[in-house]
Amino acid sequence: MNKVMSNKLLIALYISPALLLVLVLVFIPLILSGYYGLMEWDGIGDKTFIGLENYINGLQDMKFWSSAYHSFLLAIFSTLSLGIYLTISFILASKIKGSDLLRKIYLIPMLLSSVAIAQLWIKVYNPSNGILNVFLKQIGVENPPAWLADPSLVLFAIFIPILWQYAGFYILIYYAALKNIPESLIEAARIDGASAFQIATKIKLPLIKEVVSVTVVLAIVGSLKYFDLIYVMTSGGPNGASEVMASYMYKLAFSSYNFGYGSAIGFLLLIITLIVTFIVRKLTTPKERIEY
Amino acid sequence: MKINKMIKVLLFASVFYLLAGCSDSSESSSSSSGDKEIKFMHLWPEGSSKQHYDVVNKIIADYEKEHEGVKVDLEVLSNEQYKDKLRVLSTSKELPDVGMTWAAGFLEPYVGGNMFAPLDDVIGDQLSDSFVPGTAEAYALDGKTYGLPLELNIVTLYYNKAMFDEQGLEAPKTFEELENVIKVFKEDGIDPIALGNKDAWTGSLWYMYLADRLGGAEVLNKAIDRSGSFEDPALVEAAQKVQDLVDMGAFVNGFNGLADEEAKSMFMSEQVPMYLIATWDLPNYTTNETVPQEFRDSVEYLKFPTVGGNGDMNSFVGGPGVGLFVAEDSKVKEEAKDFAAYFVKQWGEKAVTQAGVIPATKVDADSLDLPEMYIDILNELNEASNITLFADVQMSPDVAQVHLDSIQALFGKEMTPEEFAKAHEDALSK
Structure with a gap:
């Protein structure tokens, strides 16, 4: 195997399929959509070059900014929810009874497809027959809200299934990281008389800091470009109350047939995500690497 | 060493497979000579x-x-x-x-x-x-x-006759009678009208019919083709009537978050007595064997009522x-x-x-072996004085999007009828 890996030609050959795919499927479309953003184009007819007009319109478009605000709200909530997942992972990783089973239970939402989750939660939220409102009526709430129809509630009503959907993923990552900590360190701390809480916060947490920082980036980037449940559950409605950047881009390009403008919004979404990722990486990357 | 070789072969094979997949391996399957x-x-x-x-x-x-x-x-x-x-x-x-x-x-x-x-x-x-x-x-x-x-689809108001009979109600012929029907159902704790306004074109049907009855067949078409305006008093009043219905609680709870399919299922499970939809749903009320016979028998349709004595009941909303x-x-x-x-x-x-x-x-409907409701609708079509094409189909796609968003806002009372008119004017004058 060593011999194979020292042959430059072979290395080039081996990475070329993946490289080709990434180029063709990611980078070229990326550049193209930036280019389409410079056009007035309905997606079918001729393109007319209009310079930066689409981008300027995008920056002045209140609907875009309100959808960006919703995306950032989601990013904040998913970052905060990481704390809950971390706590759960701490509990699961300590030797409690049935932690194996619990871990699998937490993972189940991740195995469901987004559309199935969306359909499930649409049923839960159904204002007349949904399990949530039926329950609320049972315990005496007179007029339970129409979750997906109320502009002030709809966004948070969708956040819950989104966070629920990814819980298993983050718990799994944290769990693996925690299990990776050598038992000897914990043992030593215990001998020194550290309490379980101290072990968790003073020893385990610093040791998995790097993993936490990665999950923060994943959560934020994932939130900013989030699309699936929003699209299926409300398609951004009512009247844009649950619109996020990606669903707004989709609406412009595929419902309004405004491909040029949609591409420009898509490109702005990319730039915003890049900047945010850069800042978050800067803030969260630990100074030194930890060696066990 | 042997494994080493095998890995090499496998990797080579996979690379070539990929490359081959990229190239165009189109088969030329032109059939026998001269066939078009x-x-x-x-x-x-x-x-x-x-x-x-x-x-x-x-x-x-x-x-x-x-x-x-x-x-x-x-x-x-x-x-x-x-x-x-x-x-x-x-x-x-x-x-x-x-x-x-x-x-x-x-x-x-x-x-x-x-x-x-x-x-x-x-x-x-x-x-x-x-x-x-x-x-x-x-x-x-x-x-x-x-x-x-x-x-061709035309929109009519379907209603559950059994539920109407239970309340001692007659099919409404005027908007005022419809309002009374709504009140009676409301008092009995039944949501009167199924509406899935997440899709928004469903709400648009109500608006379009009210506009047609209040302002005649042409007023909406003219507003869209720019020879008229959405600020026409009849159109503003139609928007106002929509909000009056919402205020009365005419539509099912949380309609702005419901898809049309969900609203339909409420009508078909006999929770809700009325549903405004186009004739593509006819099989559900006539021939579809998976729908209970009892329900199919109790569904009737009526033409959208006149409003304040205005309007021609033979004018339909619909379209190909x-x-x-x-x-x-x-x-x-x-x-x-x-x-x-x-x-x-x-x-x-x-x-x-x-x-x-x-x-x-x-x-020729009478010569065909069809369920009665089909024959009635086909005959209705022969007498139709006008068919107004669905508003969101009439409009260009970007204006249609504004229309649909505004419909949701109008029904959700986030917009006044005047703002509703203005949103359309702004979108259309672009």
Whole structure:
């Protein structure tokens, strides 16, 4: 195997399929959509070059900014929810009874497809027959809200299934990281008389800091470009109350047939995500690497 | 060492496999000499629309039998995939020779891009006077017709007669009676009207009918084609009436978050007595065996009531669904046109008797063996004074989006009727 890996030609050959795919499927479309953003184009007819007009319109478009605000709200909530997942992972990783089973239970939402989750939660939220409102009526709430129809509630009503959907993923990552900590360190701390809480916060947490920082980036980037449940559950409605950047881009390009403008919004979404990722990486990357 | 070699071989193989996959390995399957092939794409897959699918196949088989040397090459996709594929094919100028399109706004970019062939010659030669008035016109742009309509849908208010009888109510003929019906159901704790306004075009139907009854058949069309205005008092009043209905609690709880399908299921499970929808739902109330017989028997329809004594009850909201187009740069354009015309001629009776579709071509209802509700609706169509095309279909796609968003806001009371009018004016004057 060593011999194979020292042959430059072979290395080039081996990475070329993946490289080709990434180029063709990611980078070229990326550049193209930036280019389409410079056009007035309905997606079918001729393109007319209009310079930066689409981008300027995008920056002045209140609907875009309100959808960006919703995306950032989601990013904040998913970052905060990481704390809950971390706590759960701490509990699961300590030797409690049935932690194996619990871990699998937490993972189940991740195995469901987004559309199935969306359909499930649409049923839960159904204002007349949904399990949530039926329950609320049972315990005496007179007029339970129409979750997906109320502009002030709809966004948070969708956040819950989104966070629920990814819980298993983050718990799994944290769990693996925690299990990776050598038992000897914990043992030593215990001998020194550290309490379980101290072990968790003073020893385990610093040791998995790097993993936490990665999950923060994943959560934020994932939130900013989030699309699936929003699209299926409300398609951004009512009247844009649950619109996020990606669903707004989709609406412009595929419902309004405004491909040029949609591409420009898509490109702005990319730039915003890049900047945010850069800042978050800067803030969260630990100074030194930890060696066990 | 052996494993080493095997890994090498495997990796090589996978690389070549990938590269081979990228290259175009198109097979040249041109059939026997001189045969002309018409590529035809439609959107009724066997799985979800078996009856439609069978009718199409029957027509194709008949056509091939009658026309030696012409073959129809079929591709079937489901609705949304169909739309996507059509768009992609059009950018690479590879549209099928004959395919399906929607009316008005949907056509615009395709016609603008010179993708569809004008079909006026076909209509003049082979199909003159065979369409219900107003249907082929919906496919016209700048005086040329680009589509041959297949379906026609009109919107009527379906109601559950059993539930009405229980409350001792009669079918309302005027808006004032409708308001009374709503009140009575409300008092009994029943939500009166099923509405899934997440899709927004559903709410648009209510607005359109109110506009038609208050301002006549033309007021909305004129506002859209810019010879009128959305600030017309009749249109503002229609928007006001919508909000009056919302204030009365006429629509089911949380309608702005419900999809049309969910609203429909509330009507069909007899939780809600009224539902405004187009005739594409007729099979559910007549022939669909999976729907309980008892329910089907208790459903009746009524024409949208007059408002304050105004309006013509024979004026309908509706419009053609899909129609056939012929590609402008088709290599077999004449054959394609001929096939399209043949298809439309055959479609009418077969569609209504076998697939339960109200066709856009005139059919003699009384001579066919049909459920009573079909015969009534077909006769209704013969007496129709006007059919106003669905507003979101009439408008260009970007304006339609504004319309749909505004409808949600109007029903959700986030907009006043005046702001509703202004939003449309702004979008249309761009």
